[in-house]
Amino acid sequence: MDCNMESLMTVCKYLATAILENGGETYRAEECIVRLCSRFGFDDVDVIAFPTGVMLSVRDGEKHCYSETCRVKKRSFNLKRLNDANDISRKVVEGEMSLFVAEKIFASTHPEAASSKRKLRWINLLAGGLSSGFFAVLFGGIWLDFIAAALCGALIQLFLIAFKRMDIFHFISTFVGSVIATVFAIGFVSLFHSANLSLIVIGAIMPLFPGLPMTNAIRDTINGDLISGISRFGEVLLVAVCIASGVGVVLAGYVGLGGQIVEGGVDRGFVVETVKAVVFCFFATSFFSILLCAPGRSILPASAIAAVGYYVYFVFSYFGLSIYLGGFLGTLFIALAGEILARIMKMPSTIFVFPAIIALVPGIWLYRTMLFLVHGEYASFASKGTETLLFAGVMAAAIAVVNFVFRTIAAAQRNRINNKKRG
Numbered sequence: 027m028d029c030n031m032e033s034l035m036t037v038c039k040y041l042a043t044a045i046l047e048n049g050g051e052t053y054r055a056e057e058c059i060v061r062l063c064s065r066f067g068f069d070d071v072d073v074i075a076f077p078t079g080v081m082l083s084v085r086d087g088e089k090h091c092y093s094e095t096c097r098v099k100k101r102s103f104n105l106k107r108l109n110d111a112n113d114i115s116r117k118v119v120e121g122e123m124s125l126f127v128a129e130k131i132f133a134s135t136h137p138e139a140a141s142s143k144r145k146l147r148w149i150n151l152l153a154g155g156l157s158s159g160f161f162a163v164l165f166g167g168i169w170l171d172f173i174a175a176a177l178c179g180a181l182i183q184l185f186l187i188a189f190k191r192m193d194i195f196h197f198i199s200t201f202v203g204s205v206i207a208t209v210f211a212i213g214f215v216s217l218f219h220s221a222n223l224s225l226i227v228i229g230a231i232m233p234l235f236p237g238l239p240m241t242n243a244i245r246d247t248i249n250g251d252l253i254s255g256i257s258r259f260g261e262v263l264l265v266a267v268c269i270a271s272g273v274g275v276v277l278a279g280y281v282g283l284g285g286q287i288v289e290g291g292v293d294r295g296f297v298v299e300t301v302k303a304v305v306f307c308f309f310a311t312s313f314f315s316i317l318l319c320a321p322g323r324s325i326l327p328a329s330a331i332a333a334v335g336y337y338v339y340f341v342f343s344y345f346g347l348s349i350y351l352g353g354f355l356g357t358l359f360i361a362l363a364g365e366i367l368a369r370i371m372k373m374p375s376t377i378f379v380f381p382a383i384i385a386l387v388p389g390i391w392l393y394r395t396m397l398f399l400v401h402g403e404y405a406s407f408a409s410k411g412t413e414t415l416l417f418a419g420v421m422a423a424a425i426a427v428v429n430f431v432f433r434t435i436a437a438a439q440r441n442r443i444n445n446k447k448r449g
Contacts, residue, residue, distance in 0.1 A: 031092060033125040034066055035084070037118070039094045040132035042073075042080040044111035048104040049318075049376065051242045052254040055080060058115040065119045077101070077257055101196075103238055105320040105377045112374050147187050153316040154233055155180030160310035162229025164302065165390060170221045174214040175229030178207040182230060183317075197268050200234055204272025207231060212280055223287055227273060228393050233314060235387045236265040238380045240418070244425045249433065266392060274396040281400055296344060303340040307385050308333040315381040324377045327367050332382035335360035339386055350420050356386055357424035365432045379425070388417045 038059045045055040052075040063071045063084055070085040078101075083093040114131060117123035158179025159172040167175070182203040189199035207230040215223045239261045247255030277287065311332035315325045335356040342352025364378035391414040398407035 030066070030125065031084075031086070033129050034063065034068075035082070035092055035094050037125055037128050037132065038062060038082055039080075039096045040129070041111055041115055042075060042082070043096050043098060044107055044132065046075065046077060046080065046098045047101055048107040048111070049102070049238050049242070049380070050108050050111070050374065051245050051249075051376070052076060052251050053246055053249040054112070054374065058112070061119050062115060065121075066125075075251075076254055077261075102190075103318045103380075105315075105318045105324070105380070107319070109321050109324075109373050109377055113372075116372065150183045150187065150317055151180045153313045154183035157233055157310050157313035157317055158182075158229045160229075160306050160313065161232040161385070162225045164306035164310055164385065165225055165228055167222055167225035167229065168220075170218055171225045171229070174211060174218075174221050174226040177214070178210050178226060178230035179233060181210055182207050182234065197264055200265055201268040201272045203234060204231055204269045205276055208273050208276035212276070224393065224397075228390055231269055231273065231393075232310075232384065232387070232389050233317060234265070234269055235384065235389055236262045237384045237387050238376070239265070240387075240422065241376065241380055241383070241425060244422050245429050248426055248429050270392055270396045273393065274400055277397065278400045287397065299344065300337070300340070303337055304333045307336040310385060311381050314384055318381060320377055320381060321373065323371065324367075324373060325381075327371070328364075328378045328381045331360050331363040331367070331378065332385055334363075335382060336385045350417060353386060353417055354420045354424045357383060357421045358428060360386075361425045361428035365428055383421065383425075386421060388414050391417060 041058055041062065042055040044050075045058065046052070055075040056073045059073045059080075059082060060071050063069075068084050068086060071083070073080065073082045075081075077098070079095070079097045081093070081095050083091055085091050114123065114128050118125065118128050155176040156179075159176030162171045162175035163169070185203050185206055186199055189202070208227050211223055211226040211230065214226065215221045239258045243255050243258035243262060246258060281287065308329045311329040312325055315328050320328065337356075338359060339349070339352040339356035341347075342355075343349050360382045361375075361379055364375045364382060367373075367378050368375035391410060395407060395410040395414055398404075398410055
């Protein structure tokens with residue numbers, strides 16, 4: 027194996043690992059590797075990516091086969107690293123960066139320095155807390171609810187960081203984080219009776235919801251990666267169950283001891299509620315993007331499309347129209363705007379779409395589903411659970427439609443370019 031081939035295989039391994047570790051789709055990892063190999067004249071490439079690993083084999087003109095297999099043991103949501111990996115791949119393919127430089131960059135950024143990790147932890151605590159607080163007031167809470175939800179959100183991030191350092195399984199840490207947030211919220215409401223327990227808990231757990239795995243599951247399935255799509259859908263389901271179970275166990279004990287749970291916020295009229303929906307959704311998404319380590323220049327555009335998309339849903343909900351249609355149109359706008367921004371700013375669409383759809387994820391519905399179960403209202407539990415699944419399905423359909431359209435357009439453009447080369 028010559029030096030160039032060795033460098034190519036190393037960069038491909040680093041690239042796929044960086045994409046899969048930081049929230050990228052499996053098809054993105056595969057396509058980046060294929061394009062990278064094609065750039066250096068290797069068209070006989072077989073690559074299979076899964077959420078937990080990638081297998082690659084490349085054959086040269088003399089039919090010599092080179093292979094790499096890498097295991098993705100740890101996964102997180104770091105959108106900046108995802109964008110950096112995508113940017114390096116694009117520059118190498120376009121001839122703006124050499125393999126040697128790309129390999130050096132990947133090697134120098136893996137792993138992170140200890141000082142950078144400490145800084146990231148403090149940012150996570152602050153961003154997680156503020157995003158939870160703004161979600162609480164977005165759903166109808168007062169500023170007291172904002173403070174409580176912000177403290178709960180920061181506490182959850184603190185425990186998630188600790189669990190991650192101890193290498194505790196993600197589902198367990200999600201369950202424990204939900205339990206801790208609900209216990210803290212009950213304690214806060216016991217001290218300040220005007221606070222709303224439901225809105226505090228909902229705001230605190232919103233950053234835990236698996237919006238990115240849901241988005242990736244849809245995209246991987248649309249692109250024919252059925253194993254990856256099914257595994258990610260399973261991850262979404264398990265995380266949702268962990269969140270609901272964590273909240274439900276604590277609330278069941280609280281109600282059993284005589285506690286009362288008050289739902290709903292204060293309606294101050296359409297104009298005021300409109301301003302709240304737009305402004306608070308914008309800020310909630312901004313801090314959620316920071317929590318995900320999104321690139322700085324993507325935060326404002328993602329927050330803006332989130333505010334518009336949520337406002338579409340809000341109008342339908344406020345006037346008693348079809349919330350499913352409102353959710354579909356709101357998600358459709360976010361997905362469409364995210365794809366357009368991705369092409370304008372040369373960044374993965376995931377960086378815009380994932381933070382922007384989080385406000386539409388039916389966290390309130392899941393909470394109410396769990397609440398019906400706690401109160402023993404099993405018919406209402408089944409009904410609300412069905413509604414929650416339907417709404418999630420509507421969001422998935424909107425993302426799938428946009429992804430299918432843009433993937434079809436991209437495929438047609440590639441075919442046109444290939445035909446011109448052959449002609």
